Amino acid sequence: xxxxxxxxxxxxxxxxxxxxxxxxxxxxxxxxxxxxxxxxxxxxxxxxxxxxxxxxxxxxxxxxxxxxxxxxxxxxxxxxxxxxxxxxxxxxxxxxxxxxxxxxxxxxxxxxxxxxxxxxxxxxxxxxxxxxxxxxxxxxxxxxxxxxxxxxxxxxxxxxxxxxxxxxxxxxxxxxxxxxxxxxxxxxxxxxxxxxxxxxxxxxxxxxxxxxxxxxxxxxxxxxxxxxxxxxxxxxxxxxxxxxxxxxxxxxxxxxxxxxxxxxxxxxxxxxxxxxxxxxxxxxxxxxxxxxxxxxxx
Amino acid sequence: xxxxxxxxxxxxxxxxxxxxxxxxxxxxxxxxxxxxxxxxxxxxxxxxxxxxxxxxxxxxxxxxxxxxxxxxxxxxxxxxxxxxxxxxxxxxxxxxxxxxxxxxxxxxxxxxxxxxxxxxxxxxxxxxxxxxxxxxxxxxxxxxxxxxxxxxxxxxxxxxxxxxxxxxxxxxxxxxxxxxxxxxxxxxxxxxxxxxxxxxxxxxxxxxxxxxxxxxxxxxxxxxxxxxxxxxxxxxxxxxxxxxxxxxxxxxxxxxx
Numbered sequence: 001x002x003x004x005x006x007x008x009x010x011x012x013x014x015x016x017x018x019x020x021x022x023x024x025x026x027x028x029x030x031x032x033x034x035x036x037x038x039x040x041x042x043x044x045x046x047x048x049x050x051x052x053x054x055x056x057x058x059x060x061x062x063x064x065x066x067x068x069x070x071x072x073x074x075x076x077x078x079x080x081x082x083x084x085x086x087x088x089x090x091x092x093x094x095x096x097x098x099x100x101x102x103x104x105x106x107x108x109x110x111x112x113x114x115x116x117x118x119x120x121x122x123x124x125x126x127x128x129x130x131x132x133x134x135x136x137x138x139x140x141x142x143x144x145x146x147x148x149x150x151x152x153x154x155x156x157x158x159x160x161x162x163x164x165x166x167x168x169x170x171x172x173x174x175x176x177x178x179x180x181x182x183x184x185x186x187x188x189x190x191x192x193x194x195x196x197x198x199x200x201x202x203x204x205x206x207x208x209x210x211x212x213x214x215x216x217x218x219x220x221x222x223x224x225x226x227x228x229x230x231x232x233x234x235x236x237x238x239x240x241x242x243x244x245x246x247x248x249x250x251x252x253x254x255x256x257x258x259x260x261x262x263x264x265x266x267x268x269x270x271x272x273x274x275x276x277x278x279x280x281x282x283x284x285x286x287x288x289x290x291x292x293x294x295x296x297x298x
Numbered sequence: 299x300x301x302x303x304x305x306x307x308x309x310x311x312x313x314x315x316x317x318x319x320x321x322x323x324x325x326x327x328x329x330x331x332x333x334x335x336x337x338x339x340x341x342x343x344x345x346x347x348x349x350x351x352x353x354x355x356x357x358x359x360x361x362x363x364x365x366x367x368x369x370x371x372x373x374x375x376x377x378x379x380x381x382x383x384x385x386x387x388x389x390x391x392x393x394x395x396x397x398x399x400x401x402x403x404x405x406x407x408x409x410x411x412x413x414x415x416x417x418x419x420x421x422x423x424x425x426x427x428x429x430x431x432x433x434x435x436x437x438x439x440x441x442x443x444x445x446x447x448x449x450x451x452x453x454x455x456x457x458x459x460x461x462x463x464x465x466x467x468x469x470x471x472x473x474x475x476x477x478x479x480x481x482x483x484x485x486x487x488x489x490x491x492x493x494x495x496x497x498x499x500x501x502x503x504x505x506x507x508x509x510x511x512x513x514x515x516x517x518x519x520x521x522x523x524x525x526x527x528x529x530x531x532x533x534x535x536x537x538x539x540x541x542x543x544x545x546x547x548x549x550x551x552x553x554x555x
Contacts, residue, residue: 013376016457020372021384023365024428031425032391035399035406042402111541112302118537119306120486122504123526127309130519136319138308172305177548184549233395236488240508254489257397261493266401273398284393288386 036277039270047267060271069248069256070272077252080163081231084170088227089220091171092178097212099179100186110183117176125240128169132156132241159249162242166250169237174230178223185219186212218290225287229280306530313523332524343498344525347506351529354416354502355484358423362431362480363473365424370435371461375447385432392429396489404493414496422494423484430483430547431476437550438472439465475547478540482533503529 043061046054064070099110116124131138132155143149155165189212197207235254238244244251244259251259253276260269312318313332320326336344372378373385403422404413412418446468447460455463466473488504495501501509507529510522537544 010377014378017372017376017378017381020368020376020457024369024388024432025384027365027421027425027428028388028391031403031422032394032399035402036394038402038406039398111538114537114541114544115302115306115534118482118533119530120488120504120507120533122486122488122508123309123530124305126507126510126522126526127305130312130318130523131305131308133318136322138321141321172301176302180545180548184545229393233397235397236504236508239488239492254395254397257401258489258493261401261404266405269401273395273401276395277398280394280398284390287393288390 039273039277042266042270043274045267045270047265047270049264056267060267061275064268064271064275069251072248073251073253073256076163076250077232077234077254080167080170080234080252081228084167084174084231085224085227087167087171088175088178089224091175092182092223093220095175095179096182096186099183113176113179115176116173117180119173121173121236122240124173125169125237128165128172128237129156129241132165156242157246159246162246162250166234166237166241169241170231170234173237174227178227181223181226182216182219185216188219189215221290222287225283225290229283229287232279232283233276306534309523309526309530312519313527315520318519329520332520333528335521336525336528342510342521342525344506344528346498347501347503348529350416350498350500351485351502351504354419354423355481357416358420358427358484359477359481361420361424362427363477366428366431366435366476367461367466367473369432370439371457371465373432373436374439375444375457385436388432389429392426396426400490400493403490407494413494414500416500418494418500419484419487419491419502422490423487426487426490427480427483431480434472434476434479434547434550435469438469442468471543471546472550474540475543475550478536478543479547482536482544485533 044055044057046056046059095113099106099113119127132140134140134152134154134157137155139155140149140152144152153161155161193211193215194207197211202210233254234252235258238250238252238255239258242250244255253272257269257272257276260266260272314328314330316327316329316331317323317325336342369385373381399422403418407413407418412421442465446464450460450464451457485502486504487502488508491502491505492508495505498506507522507526510525511517
């Protein structure tokens, strides 16, 4: 009798719970899950404006995997993500450590560090574009007038400098996010640990490597995974700064996916999208496994 | 500090000078004409972009805040199958690159005649920003003792009433930071907005700024930077004003794990 009653209450709770969760589930299913499924199906079709739509199995995949444009974009995307995330992590840790110290004006600095995060990426990209401008951009002005460079550098015009131009703009835009996350991690470390270590005569370097780094490593991991997933899908900065150029050398996977869609090549665009999805999925699995989500809910 | 501010300041400098090449010509003259242009010139459509961005972002933030409040209440107050799996699955979905769904949505919205409407942006933005808001709200709701709800329930209040009269007022800082983050994320989004809208009747600020072209090929930097400044200043002001909420939102949205 008692257990039956409990069951009734529980099933009533389940109904209300699912009712409360319904909008969230419906939105996620309709506008993320379902489209991903549809994209997967589309990736196996020849879907261009000038020919009838036809099922072609994995043909899109084999033509993607044998095209130089795809591999160039893959290499560029991976290289960009690796370099950008490393730099962001290094700078983010440096700034977080600085902002964790007590000094006058810390509050103002902590606020200022958020400004790049708040500015839309497209607007940040446009601003960097005018700063990189060849003949009168402020960066070339500083380089030439300080004697670092003899002549103006065509920042966005050569593939090598364009890579670094995009990296720099991205690092500027997203390091604040890393700083905030790491700062939160630093503040969670009990100050007593450092006091004790000081009493025991541990040097600053030792305190950093033996206390700060190990205790901060879960937070660092979260920051790295978030930033990696985000930088692999880079699109906005490339669109504004280089448009994939010069000569397609700064195209990213998102960018060529977009170009296919934009040129009415929906099958091929979907194929690129599925490949990107697979890469993110693999990283997300690692994240879900590493992040202790169950503990957060129970 | 220098690193963080320079580009923003440079945007302002360019926006108030008549010619962007003053560094090499040496002729600096200041003007507000660029601001007057972007705010009044009918051909630039800037006020329309701004209006679209504000409407899309506010409506998205409002919807997301409401639906994730209900969901977070369910996850933190009820025991049911899927209590852990659903929030984790929703979070996982948001990790996927936008490009992997935008092509399909383009087709879907074309079929339903939704392309180039506010709904074409609000619907996917809602799905996209739900996870972070859900996790922020959950982390705040967990901190409210369940005894408070139980007392109200015994007094005969319904679940919805408990959520609105007890939980939401107590979790207001969390709900507010979720609202702010969703607003900022929607305001900044570009790829969906680029593909799912066609003209200034639905295009948002990022699209307007990205497609901003001069009549003669050369980019009108003064106008462009004035438009950028007008669009960034509200976001920067919001961020500085509500820094505490944004930081705590970012933290509970990602470090919670």
